[in-house]
Amino acid sequence: MAGLYASAYTLAGDVGFGIGFLGWLLIVLVGIGVFFLAWAIYTTRHPRNADRAPGWYHKEGVYVLAIGTVFLAFSAFTLPYVPLMSFGRLQPTQYVSVVAQQFSWTLNSTKVIANQPVEFMVTSKDTTHGFGVYNANGTLLMQEQVMPGFANDFVYTFKDPGVYTIRCLEYCGFGHPTMVTSFVVVKG
């Protein structure tokens, strides 16, 4: 687009995770960490060898190896789902131009066909906005920052027909809470 920095990448949606998975992952990780702290607190009721450190502490190398492996695995597991890296997996067959400005959204089309990749080409006329898409249940499906002076594009495939909500996810001024609109996904 004229006058804009070119978008280096296109954000491709449907990256394979959901907020439910992340919630459970968090419960497991936090549970493990807090369990060990609680256990340590409990052991202070029965002090033993108080002047010496516990023998297991000298297994630091095992700890380093274990936590390092977990982080490496975590990184490798999620890498294919990094939105920018998944560019190319989705070839758009429909396009929606979106203009953000304080405090409204303007879409050139409010109808999207399900199960066909759609490219949202989002620009801002003033300040930075956040393009967040919610389904009818209120689940946040996808988002990107809408930076003025840049083309901010992403591709997404909607599976379910229905009404979807766009809500601004970056504070953009006093009218920010009112910056909401919707579009419809219909069967192909």
Add this chain to the structure above:
Amino acid sequence: MVVSFVNFIIAGSFALLMRTDQAGVPATSAQVFYQLLTAHGLGMFVGWQFPFAYGIAFFLLSYFLKRPLYSYRLALVASAVTLVSFYLNLVSIGLGFAAGWYYLFPLPFYSAGAWSAASAALFLVTALGAESGFVLFAYVALRTVYSTKLPGVGQQKFYAQSSLYRFIQSVGLDSYMPTATWNRLEPFPIPVIGVVVSVLVLLFSTPSVMAEQLLGLYQIANPPFDLNNLLAKNLFWLYGHPIVYFAFFIVIGLYYFMMSTFSNRSLPSERWARAPWPLLLVAGVGVYSHHLFMDVNQPLWINLLSQWMSYLIGFASGLTVFALIAVMWRSRFSWNTASMFIVASIAAWIIGGFIGEEQGTIAFDVYEHNTYVVVAHFHFNALAGIMMASFGALYFLLPKLIHRDFPSAVMGRIHFWTSFIGSFGMSSCFLALGLLGAPRREANVVLQSLGFTTTYAIWLDLALIFALIIGIGQLPFLYNLYKVIRAPKVREVAVKA
């Protein structure tokens, strides 16, 4: 330090008003809400954190290095410049400026008629003033650590070494050296390493935000705004993220000292206690771009680097928590108000840390960026973590600094339990809101036109209740603080090493 806690009460009051608003009891207009949002963030990050970190850092340096500050007068000037700038910052917000404490460019110049260019300019000028105060503080702190000309009896071998070795030891790099070298060196105090790493991280970051603010002032004088917004965002977050570690890293250094004191035993491994610090020094800055994960124009390699730096922070934090749990394990642990605050803050660090690791993963951040999950992360880390730890440090150190005991242990316990329940409860509500998809920085999170947002209401109401518990819980603290300062000097209280 006392001033910092007064600023905490002020900034906390702003938060309480915001909670009231969001719980559907409108106390303010949207305009005032966003002014409060700006003042709350600024009040905690600058008004509370900076004077607290200055005070505790100056104490730790002179206590552990057994030498005076490089310049007491300059230290006072640094504190005064920071505080005066902070209060003038608040004046600019009172005049209408409400772009958030992070004032994402170009928002300060697109107020939609809500604030004037003059208030934006005053905000930027006074922010520059606060950063100048920090640079002055950093100068005093680093000269105190590295100068070979100051009188003092501690760390004589340290000051007899070359400047390169002094630097290596001061950031914990000696822990990675061969055993023969390690054994030859005199162990450098970990709380001082915490101060040095904290100061270096922020000192490295500060020029970028000062450049951004100067560019902003130039833009106000020469409209229209045509700065590269991506560059401006990078310049801000290169400082805006490391700033959250300023007090945190100092507190982590203090953890090692306080936990071994409470446990009545020395650290199991002096070497492993120093190993996390070089990692924190690198990752403390390198992690910044996770604020730009959802910017499609940010170079991918920078974002991937920040993802791995987020893991490195988690790894180094895990090493520390591992060591602290080992110190505590089956020890004759002294349970008192100070130690309860410290242990609770470690729990918060674990919870907030894991939330942060999720957000530090690009593929996950798609669902969590700019939602209440972020608010939960930094309230677990900053409020239930750093703030609780700072209370612990205050209960532990203040009697030793002013040679007076806190008059009421009961008041201390009430302060602990209300702060614990309030801060963990409120942060948990934020986490629930975030997992529901509730956006942050909204004056009206619940919208009648959006049916699914009504599920947020219960969590906002609960968050208000927990916020009130935190607020009420500070009253016994203020009582105790007033009494301890007014109380007669009773005895010398030694800090146990």
